[in-house]
């Protein structure tokens with residue numbers, strides 16, 4: 001997996017996700033999340049959702065991009 005062609009990040013943008021309701025996987029405390037959009041100089045576009053614990057336990061991790069707001073059960077109008 002280390003033989004990817006070299007590519008450089010041309011642009012990065014981070015945005016806080018206000019409707020993120022995930023929890024810290026280490027201590028269970030509510031976490032906050034940032035959506036980071038990375039654009040590479042070869043045209044690739046990647047969006048990562050990085051969650052971080054709101055307590056200083058140090059946990060941070062990539063999470064699913066699906067908002068955990070029960071949107072599947074309640075279609076928005």
Ligand SMILES: [Zn+2]
Pocket residue numbers: 024025026027028029053054055057058059
């Ligand atoms: Zn934590």
